[in-house]
Structures are given as structure tokens and as C-alpha cells.
Amino acid sequence: MDSYLLYVITMVLLLLSFFKDREKTRIAIKKGWKAFENILPEFLVVILFVGAVLAVLDPQTISKLIGEDSGLTGVVSAALVGSVTLIPGFIAFPTAALLLRAGAGYMQIGAFISALMMVGVVTMPVEIKYFGKKMTILRNMMAFIFSFVVAFVIKKVMG
Amino acid sequence: MKKYLWVFLTLICIGILTVLNFPVGSKALSITFHSFIEMLFIIPPVFILLGLLDVWVPRERMVKYMGNGSGLKGVLLSLFIGSAAAGPLYAAFPVSAVLMRKGTSFFNVMVFIGAWSTTKIPMILFEIESLGAAFAITRLLIDIPGIIIIAFLLSKICSKEEIKDIYEGAEKD
Structure with a gap:
């Protein structure tokens, strides 16, 4: 749904740009294409990895890892699973809702969702290309630790 | 090849x-x-927008709004741009390279990445639908300070030279 909106906005801006200055618009598209081509190999590696990881970690396996009474181990597993997977939100949230119904705790789900969104182990090749190894590892580590803070607060609020 | x-x-x-x-x-x-x-x-569309941004927004304006010394305005703008985005996190990195090229401060680039990763507006609506408003809003309220703290720590831990290297890398493509 939001991607249609993105297309509409992009089209409007592109047309506006085209009417104002054709040459500049041509350069803009060329620059966008160059940036895309530049990062395409890393993108492809990422989606291949994601395919392999998600083939192994299906919802059943995930629910076993972070199911009821999994306690602190479950929170850690939830954050780890979230870190290595890259699931689009429109699949992740319903999956999380299913896991909750299947008996996963709020704390585990909080850690899972937070790590899923902020930590990206499989996207590291892309991140390293722009930010270098040190910054990438630091950012992901901090986001990983932060997902425990989120888990704790979610548990306090949701009970 | x-x-x-x-x-x-x-x-x-x-x-x-x-x-x-x-x-x-x-x-x-x-x-x-x-x-x-x-x-x-x-x-x-993400890459076309990135190209348009590169061509149409002058560096001076970007520095003024999101550069060093842009203050609260810069942070809010970075949060907003990141949250209004669509697409997976890996698409945020090429965009942040353009932001750096245009003179956005490192702290604000990190705020932008944090926002893109976790406070995207369409996703929040979807999260409310699936997991309930209490869950989604609690997460949002803790995420915003979290993003800012992480961005602050990252920009403090890394030396000026390291940040300079990252900016020089962004100039290349």
C-alpha cells in the first residue's frame, strides 16, 4: 500500500523536475541508476541469504524457539532470530500476532520485533560498503542491546 | 563481473x-x-528520489537544515524523513550516502537510519492493526529516545578521522 504512495510521489516529483529542467532530470535518473548499479551485487547477496535463512527458520521453528515459558533464553533467542532475519513488516507483524496467540510472551515478541527492524546481520555487506566495518558492527551491537530494553519495557507495560 | x-x-x-x-x-x-x-x-522509486535529491537540493540548504549546528530542527527533520520512507533498511544506506554528500551531520544521518529502521509511519499503522495500539505506541515511545541515544553514542565513539573517511567514501559514487 505504501509503495503505491511512493510511486505516486516519485512520479509527481519526476514530472515536476522534467518540466523545470529536462537535462537535470536526465542527470538525476542517471545518478539514481548508478547508485543502484553500484550496490546491486550486495543487494543480491542479501536477498539470497534471506532466502536461505527464512527457509530454515520458518514460523514453526521460530515459535518453538520463543514459545511460552522460554523465559530469558527465549528473549535472547527471539533477539537473535530477529537479528538474522529480514522479514517485511506486513509479514512480520501478523506472524508476531500468531506467535503471541500460540503462547509466546510479550517480552520475547518485543525483542523479536525490535531486533528484526533495527539489527540487520544479513544486510551487513550493504551497510559496511557505506559505513565501514567498525561503524556497522557498533550500530548493530547497540541496536541488539537496545532490543532488550524494548523487550523489558513492553513487558512492564503489557504485563 | x-x-x-x-x-x-x-x-x-x-x-x-x-x-x-x-x-x-x-x-x-x-x-x-x-x-x-x-x-x-x-x-x-527510492533510487529515482535519491537522484532527484542529489540534483535539485543544493548543498548549502541541506547543511542549513540538517548539517552540524542544525540543532533540534535537524533531528526532527531526520526523524521525519526516515519515518516517511518506504522500503527495506538496506535501501536506506545509499540514501544516507547522498545525505552525507550534501553535508548532513553524522549524528543526523544516524538518526535517519534509526528512524528508517523502526519508526516508519505506514509500518506503525500496520503494527497497531496486528499487535494492538498499546504495543505499537509503547515501542514507538521507547524507540525515539533509543534512536537518538544510539546516534549520539555512535557519533561520539567514532573519531573525527573515521567519520571523515566515511564521508569521503560517500563522495566516490
Whole structure:
């Protein structure tokens, strides 16, 4: 749904740009294409990895890892699973809702969702290309630790 | 072609996996195919916007709004741009390279990445629908200070030289 909106906005801006200055618009598209081509190999590696990881970690396996009474181990597993997977939100949230119904705790789900969104182990090749190894590892580590803070607060609020 | 070495190696690994364990291997390939289609659908507008941003927004204006010394205005703008985005986190990195090229401060770039990763507006609406408003809003309220703290720590831990190197890398493409 939001991607249609993105297309509409992009089209409007592109047309506006085209009417104002054709040459500049041509350069803009060329620059966008160059940036895309530049990062395409890393993108492809990422989606291949994601395919392999998600083939192994299906919802059943995930629910076993972070199911009821999994306690602190479950929170850690939830954050780890979230870190290595890259699931689009429109699949992740319903999956999380299913896991909750299947008996996963709020704390585990909080850690899972937070790590899923902020930590990206499989996207590291892309991140390293722009930010270098040190910054990438630091950012992901901090986001990983932060997902425990989120888990704790979610548990306090949701009970 | 050398650029695609890792792509081929990963493909070969998944190929071997498919031979050894057909169900898992074929599932991996079908998920990859779906993400590939998703990428082709979401990515083009992100890169066109990135090109337009690069061509139309003058560096001075970007420095003024998001550069060093842009203060609260810069932080809010970075939060907003990141949250209004669509697409997976890996698409945020090329965009942040353009932001750096235009003189956005490192702290604000990190706020932007944090916002893109976790406070995207369309996603929050979806989260409320699936997990309830209490869950989504609690997460949002803790995420915003979290993003800012992480951005602050990252910009403090890394030396000026390291940040300079990252900015020089962003100039290249």
C-alpha cells in the first residue's frame, strides 16, 4: 500500500523536475541508476541469504524457539532470530500476532520485533560498503542491546 | 563481473543445499525469488528520489537544515524523513550516502537510519492493526529516545578521522 504512495510521489516529483529542467532530470535518473548499479551485487547477496535463512527458520521453528515459558533464553533467542532475519513488516507483524496467540510472551515478541527492524546481520555487506566495518558492527551491537530494553519495557507495560 | 563474485558463490551454496536437501533448498530459492520481485517493485522509486535529491537540493540548504549546528530542527527533520520512507533498511544506506554528500551531520544521518529502521509511519499503522495500539505506541515511545541515544553514542565513539573517511567514501559514487 505504501509503495503505491511512493510511486505516486516519485512520479509527481519526476514530472515536476522534467518540466523545470529536462537535462537535470536526465542527470538525476542517471545518478539514481548508478547508485543502484553500484550496490546491486550486495543487494543480491542479501536477498539470497534471506532466502536461505527464512527457509530454515520458518514460523514453526521460530515459535518453538520463543514459545511460552522460554523465559530469558527465549528473549535472547527471539533477539537473535530477529537479528538474522529480514522479514517485511506486513509479514512480520501478523506472524508476531500468531506467535503471541500460540503462547509466546510479550517480552520475547518485543525483542523479536525490535531486533528484526533495527539489527540487520544479513544486510551487513550493504551497510559496511557505506559505513565501514567498525561503524556497522557498533550500530548493530547497540541496536541488539537496545532490543532488550524494548523487550523489558513492553513487558512492564503489557504485563 | 568481479563485483558479482559473492552473488555466484552464494548461488552455488544454495544450489548445493538444494541437492542435499531439496525441500529447504527449493524453499530458499522461492523466497529469494519473492524478495527479488519485491526489490524490483520497491527499489526504483527510492533510487529515482535519491537522484532527484542529489540534483535539485543544493548543498548549502541541506547543511542549513540538517548539517552540524542544525540543532533540534535537524533531528526532527531526520526523524521525519526516515519515518516517511518506504522500503527495506538496506535501501536506506545509499540514501544516507547522498545525505552525507550534501553535508548532513553524522549524528543526523544516524538518526535517519534509526528512524528508517523502526519508526516508519505506514509500518506503525500496520503494527497497531496486528499487535494492538498499546504495543505499537509503547515501542514507538521507547524507540525515539533509543534512536537518538544510539546516534549520539555512535557519533561520539567514532573519531573525527573515521567519520571523515566515511564521508569521503560517500563522495566516490
